[in-house]
Amino acid sequence: MVPADTRDTDRLYDCIIVGAGPGGLQAGIHLGRYNFNILLFHTPGGRTHHARHIENYLGINAISGGQLIETGLEQVQRFGVRVEKAKVERVAGQEGAFDVTAGGKTYKARYVIASSGARETIAPYKNLARFFGTSYFTCLICDGYRTTGKKLVVIDRSVNGVRTSMGMKQLFTKDVTFIAQGIKLNPHYAQLLADEGIPLIEGKPEELVGEKTLEGVRLSDGRIIPCEVILGWGGISMNDEYLEGLPLERDADGFKVVTSGVCESSLPGLFVLGALRQGHSQAIISAGQGAEAAIEISTRIVEI
Ligand SMILES: Cc1cc2nc3c(=O)[nH]c(=O)nc-3n(C[C@H](O)[C@H](O)[C@H](O)COP(=O)(O)OP(=O)(O)OC[C@H]3O[C@@H](n4cnc5c(N)ncnc54)[C@H](O)[C@@H]3O)c2cc1C
Numbered sequence: 001m002v003p004a005d006t007r008d009t010d011r012l013y014d015c016i017i018v019g020a021g022p023g024g025l026q027a028g029i030h031l032g033r034y035n036f037n038i039l040l041f042h043t044p045g046g047r048t049h050h051a052r053h054i055e056n057y058l059g060i061n062a063i064s065g066g067q068l069i070e071t072g073l074e075q076v077q078r079f080g081v082r083v084e085k086a087k088v089e090r091v092a093g094q095e096g097a098f099d100v101t102a103g104g105k106t107y108k109a110r111y112v113i114a115s116s117g118a119r120e121t122i123a124p125y126k127n128l129a130r131f132f133g134t135s136y137f138t139c140l141i142c143d144g145y146r147t148t149g150k151k152l153v154v155i156d157r158s159v160n161g162v163r164t165s166m167g168m169k170q171l172f173t174k175d176v177t178f179i180a181q182g183i184k185l186n187p188h189y190a191q192l193l194a195d196e197g198i199p200l201i202e203g204k205p206e207e208l209v210g211e212k213t214l215e216g217v218r219l220s221d222g223r224i225i226p227c228e229v230i231l232g233w234g235g236i237s238m239n240d241e242y243l244e245g246l247p248l249e250r251d252a253d254g255f256k257v258v259t260s261g262v263c264e265s266s267l268p269g270l271f272v273l274g275a276l277r278q279g280h281s282q283a284i285i286s287a288g289q290g291a292e293a294a295i296e297i298s299t300r301i302v303e304i
Helices: 022-032 065-078 140-147 160-171 187-196 283-303
Strands: 012-018 038-042 082-085 088-094 097-102 105-114 118-120 152-156 176-181 200-203 205-209 216-219 224-226 229-231 236-238 270-272
Touching (some): 012 022, 012 097, 012 283, 022 038, 022 065, 105 283, 140 229, 152 160, 160 176
Parallel strands (some): 105 270
Antiparallel strands (some): 088 097, 097 105, 118 236
16 A cells, blocks of 8 residues: 555556557556556547547447547546656656656556557648548548449559559449659559549549548649548657667567567567557557556466
């Protein structure tokens, strides 16, 4: 039992969770329901927060990411998790004795769960905000279904767009056009698209056209490519600056963290979930990983 007058930074938390996405929140629910001392830090936003319609989460017909997070924050606090709005700046230490710096103070914890996700680079097209999440999408797994039977434009700055265009045609809509943004496509790939009946346009998109509904994409040379929906991609970066300097095994690209089946990284006691971890990224996957990590941590705390 921690004496009431113990200073916040002297207390040894059982676990500190970084991030209030589905991963961190699900971990918080499980750990809170073991009556452990848990502290969860989060900053506003996160990828889930930007999702307008989540329709592939078991038990929920449709929910916005914002609603899912708000409900999760209420839920963790109901089970005694302390929630603080602050950016985690650094994690150091090892299993049983981690130091977590956030908002200029350093807190102690036996375990740390890094569930801070990733951030997307949003393409700089005029009017993008007007259509983001309703007719401009960035994730095939999340929103490909919403393009079913519609006139689709895929925009990409790499040959990945060729594969995406072909996949979209197989899965969702016969009417696909590929805009190769600012690149000259190798003739081999151009031929693949031609064989699939996917028009190829090389150019630089500048503006999404339409008032209430999307009507097309205007290119820098003035051409307007008509469409009802767009699948675009600006790139992604990990929210993992606070893990810098830790001996973490990464994937072959040096990008995502490699973990065990219970989401433990190569630094014992540090669990890494969701978009930060090698593997597919979806809200329900992060939530499952949060539960997995929490149960593993609870087992170890009880054994200590
Ligand atoms: C537009 C859009 C639509 C999507 N639609 C779907 C969908 O329909 N279905 C689906 O399953 N998935 C969807 N996703 C993907 C889904 O959001 C991610 O796979 C999921 O968010 C990963 O959850 P997470 O808990 O790992 O991270 P996130 O949801 O990104 O949460 C990370 C949390 O960490 C916080 N954070 C970041 N850095 C720090 C720091 N240094 N200190 C403290 N806190 C920090 C963030 O603010 C946030 O609270 C969508 C994503 C986007 C962008």
